[in-house]
Amino acid sequence: MNHPCYICGLGSFIPSRVMTNHDLEKLVETSDEWISTRTGIKERHILDDGVNPSDCGLEAARAALAEAGVAPEEVTHIFVATCTPDYLCPSTACVIAGKLGLSSLEGRKGDVMCLDFNAACTGFVYGLELARSIVQMHEDAVVLLVATEGLSRRTNFTDRTTCVLFGDAAGAVVLRSSDRNALWQVRDVVCSSDGSLHDLIKIGGGSACNIKEGDTVGPDWFISMQGMAVFKHAVRSMADESQRILERNGMSFEDLDLFIPHQANLRIIKAVGERLGLDESHVFSNVQHYGNTSAATLPVAMEDARRTGALKPGMKVLLTSFGGGMTWGSALLV
Numbered sequence: 001m002n003h004p005c006y007i008c009g010l011g012s013f014i015p016s017r018v019m020t021n022h023d024l025e026k027l028v029e030t031s032d033e034w035i036s037t038r039t040g041i042k043e044r045h046i047l048d049d050g051v052n053p054s055d056c057g058l059e060a061a062r063a064a065l066a067e068a069g070v071a072p073e074e075v076t077h078i079f080v081a082t083c084t085p086d087y088l089c090p091s092t093a094c095v096i097a098g099k100l101g102l103s104s105l106e107g108r109k110g111d112v113m114c115l116d117f118n119a120a121c122t123g124f125v126y127g128l129e130l131a132r133s134i135v136q137m138h139e140d141a142v143v144l145l146v147a148t149e150g151l152s153r154r155t156n157f158t159d160r161t162t163c164v165l166f167g168d169a170a171g172a173v174v175l176r177s178s179d180r181n182a183l184w185q186v187r188d189v190v191c192s193s194d195g196s197l198h199d200l201i202k203i204g205g206g207s208a209c210n211i212k213e214g215d216t217v218g219p220d221w222f223i224s225m226q227g228m229a230v231f232k233h234a235v236r237s238m239a240d241e242s243q244r245i246l247e248r249n250g251m252s253f254e255d256l257d258l259f260i261p262h263q264a265n266l267r268i269i270k271a272v273g274e275r276l277g278l279d280e281s282h283v284f285s286n287v288q289h290y291g292n293t294s295a296a297t298l299p300v301a302m303e304d305a306r307r308t309g310a311l312k313p314g315m316k317v318l319l320t321s322f323g324g325g326m327t328w329g330s331a332l333l334v
C-alpha cells in the first residue's frame, strides 16, 4: 500500500554574516549595478569561520522538528541534500544525527538511516522524492530532509563571473504518513537529468582533484560555470517540468496558489514565469537577499513565503528547480 506523505514541519537557518554587492566591489572588478541588473541579487549570507553546513542544517532541522512536534528520537531517516558537505566522509547526515543525539544503538525504538546525496540545486526536489518513497513504503517512517549548503567555501573570490552569485543557507522539512500537524501533502514529484551536460557546472575538491599534501589549490577546487548555457537550460527545463507535473495531475497553472522556482537569478525566475504565462504576484522570489544557496533555496523560500503570508498550509504550491549535473525537477504540494 502507498501511504500518503505529509510535510508536518518546516524550518530554515540563515548565517548572520552578510556580504553585500558593495563588499564584492572591493574584491573583484564588479559593481552593484552589474550584479543587480544581471541577477537581481543585492546581498548574500556567508558562513563564519568554524561554522559548517552541518551546523546550519542542524538549526533548520531543529526548527522543523519543533513545528512538527516530533522529538529527535522519533526520526527514522535523515537525508541531506548538499553539494558542499562538511566532509567527503562522514556524511553530513551522520554529523547532524550525532549533533541531534541520534543512534541506532540500545535505547531507541527503531533504527536511523543517514544519507547524503548530491543533485546540486535540485537536491530538495530530489529529496522530496526520496522521502516520499520511504514514507509510502513504511507507514511509521519519520523522515528529516535537510538541504544545507556552504557555497562560500567553494567560491573563488577572485572570479567575478561566479563569486557574485552564491550564498550559504539551510532549510529542512519533516515528512511522515500521519496528517497530524500536516502543512502540505506531497502530491507528486518529477525528477530528471542530463549527464551529457555535467561539465556546465562544477565544484572541485573530489577525487578528480588530485591534490597532495603541501600543494596549493588551483581554480579546479572552486565552482566553475558556463553561465549563459546554464541560463538557457534552466528556463526551458523548469518551465517544461512544471507543465509536465501539472498535466499528469490534471491541473493547470490557474489552480496554483503559489509558484516557487529555484532562486538562482531573478532574470531566470522572471523568464520562467513569463514562459508559463504566470502573474508576477504568483511567482515567489527572495534571491535578492541570499543569492543562490543551491539545494537550500526552496525550503528557505517556502519559509520566507510563509512569513510574508504568501504561503499558507494547504495551499497548492509548485516547486521547481535545476542545477549541476544537469539535474532538474518539480514537486507539487497541496
Ligand code: ACO
Pocket (backbone or CB within 6 Å): 029, 030, 031, 034, 035, 038, 039, 120, 121, 160, 161, 162, 164, 201, 225, 226, 227, 228, 230, 231, 234, 264, 265, 268, 292, 294, 322, 323, 324
Ligand atoms: N561584474 C562585472 N562584469 C561581469 C561580471 C561581474 N560580476 N561577471 C561577468 N562580467 C562580464 C563578463 O566578463 C562579460 O564581459 P565581456 O563581454 O567583456 O566578455 C560580460 O560581463 C557579460 O558576461 P556574460 O557571462 O555574458 O553575462 P550574462 O548576461 O550571461 O550573465 C550570469 C552572467 C549572471 C552568470 C548568467 O549567465 C546566469 O545567471 N547564468 C545562470 C547561472 C545559474 O543560474 N547557475 C545556477 C546553477 S549553480 C549550481 O547548480 C551549483
